[in-house]
Amino acid sequence: MSHGISNTKRKAVLRIFFCLLLFEVTLFVFSGVSFSFLQGDRFFQLGADPFSWLVYGLNLPQFILKHYWIGFTLDISIIVLFLLFIRNPFSHGLALVLFILLFVFYICLMGYLTHRNYQAGFFMVLIPFIFKKDINKAFAFEAVRYFLLFFYLSAALLKFTNGSLLDPAHLSHMISGQFSAYFLEGNTGFRTHLNSYLMNHEKTGYLLYSGSFLVELSVIFGFFTKRYDKLIAVLLLVFHLTNWLIMDIAPFGQITFISLLFISHSFKVRQDQVVDRQLKNGLTIL
């Protein structure tokens, strides 16, 4: 990690970072969708996704949800491992175990929820930390960071290529079904009023939609420099909070992933580390 920053300071930063991740993971438990709570569910649906096929092909989610004690043990284990990991955030072994457990949980949850939600960041965020050497951590971080940027940039590009930016009524029409369950139950309040308002005011909806496009497009700067990473992170978090308000899609599971941009300067590949790696691989340094 970054040359010149003390280990104590790095540890403190990472501890705060993983406390945030633990908070997001415990939200799954408090919401009531962790392994323990999904026990007995037999209805799942998969799409054309080889990673889901791999996990379900090994019969893992089906086995876990048939045996309560396994689900309960996994839930407790994840939290305990997280506490140990926060105590020692440099432990690549703990990071690897947590990555595997959270990946299996994500695949399990999405299969039984029967929809692949976008909030996959809560296991992806651990990828850089499963590597032991700093240089490998740094390269893995760059890959994860690029994936994060591409994820949001692709959303902007798709808005552009699908022509939805040219349709002022696009957002107003699209949100019409988002709160239908709330209207059916008569569970109305500020957000359903806002939903009705936006359905009635296309210009305001179009302004918000254009704003979301600009936020998603702004991540393009991240491909060229890390100077604006913190600003990009703030914009993305504001975008997600607004998305939660307007579209009823909460960012829980994605917040820590975006927050990687706040610590992007901690993952720098030093030139001497690159030279060492090249010499080890038998490359000639020109």
Place this chain on the structure above:
Amino acid sequence: MDAVFFPYNSMFAIDFNTKNTTSAYSVKVDGVNVPITHHMYWKKDFLESSLASFCNYKKNGNLFYMDNYLKQHVFTPINRANFSQRLIANKTMLDRWPSWYLNFAGCQTPAGATIELFQYNLIIENNKCIIRDSFSIYKTTSL
């Protein structure tokens, strides 16, 4: 995302609903709607999405997407059977799913109560959601 690591993310770039209609699903126990929207986000999303999928499963004659996918891509019957066993939910157990769903939603149902899954078709008129009609998709009794 359509797949875990494939970064296809439409993020509402496409409005798949070209008409001014939308649908919603609900569960009734002895004729009374079971509320789900008061739960925390992930549970509410789970209850909404899984119910919609189960209703579509019933409407499609107890067929999943993977049923058709395997039929089109796996031609050997033995392989298809093996894949189906792992990648498709056990259909013999699914008639009990509404009881599990209600328990998960926090609704205590007495034994023998009538559980009915309803689809509501709504139209968007004058920028308001109005119920056009509703119909029962599946009916069972609680265990």
